[in-house]
Amino acid sequence: MFEEIEKYAQENFIPIIRPLSRQLLCEQVKKLNPKKILEIGTAIGFSGLLMLNCSNAVLTTVEKDGQRAEIAKENFARYGFEKRVNLVCDDAMTALKQFVNTKEQFDFVFLDGPKGQYYRYLPLLAKILNKNGAVFADDVFLHGLVRSNLPIPHKSRSMVNNMRKYLSLLETSPSFESEVLDVEDGIAISKKIDEL
Numbered sequence: 001m002f003e004e005i006e007k008y009a010q011e012n013f014i015p016i017i018r019p020l021s022r023q024l025l026c027e028q029v030k031k032l033n034p035k036k037i038l039e040i041g042t043a044i045g046f047s048g049l050l051m052l053n054c055s056n057a058v059l060t061t062v063e064k065d066g067q068r069a070e071i072a073k074e075n076f077a078r079y080g081f082e083k084r085v086n087l088v089c090d091d092a093m094t095a096l097k098q099f100v101n102t103k104e105q106f107d108f109v110f111l112d113g114p115k116g117q118y119y120r121y122l123p124l125l126a127k128i129l130n131k132n133g134a135v136f137a138d139d140v141f142l143h144g145l146v147r148s149n150l151p152i153p154h155k156s157r158s159m160v161n162n163m164r165k166y167l168s169l170l171e172t173s174p175s176f177e178s179e180v181l182d183v184e185d186g187i188a189i190s191k192k193i194d195e196l
């Protein structure tokens, strides 16, 4: 699906969700049947289109890059999904705080924005996710660096440490039950549970 958008992304070096991860994402969306989906990291709308296409949900999607957001807007309209999309062009943390303040709630979150920030987003996601909702986080292995015992190159060190923090927060969080899947660049699926 959406081959032209995939081609555009490849030609313009825009990272989009990998093939097996796409399948898994759509399986999860179909299984959970969310009414409201939140995506962090729209890029040009490829994964958003996939989720819209395999559900009846309304998608709120956050992208800080104005040019990408503009292309995403056109892509959603091109496939007739514009009425089911709320595209927010802003920094994800700002948007998440806003959702908390306005008591916005979601049933499913696709986390695919800045990798070093996932651990900061998690407490906010716990607040805006409905019970039985889920967070699907992509790229949690960061090209194998997260599970590597070798020294991490300086330029990646804080991102890798922050992703390790995200994964250990998931292990200890009373709000989530998580599994980390060895699929492509690593996917963490976390189900919201009742806190004790």
Ligand SMILES: C[S@@+](CC[C@H](N)C(=O)[O-])C[C@H]1O[C@@H](n2cnc3c(N)ncnc32)[C@H](O)[C@@H]1O
Binding pocket: 015, 016, 017, 040, 041, 042, 043, 044, 045, 046, 047, 048, 062, 063, 064, 065, 068, 090, 091, 092, 093, 112, 113, 114
């Ligand atoms: C991996 S791409 C998203 C790919 C998209 N989900 C897909 O599969 O089609 C990550 C996106 O997150 C955006 N991003 C990076 N930092 C951000 C931030 N602080 N807030 C919002 N978006 C951000 C980038 O501009 C980029 O387009």
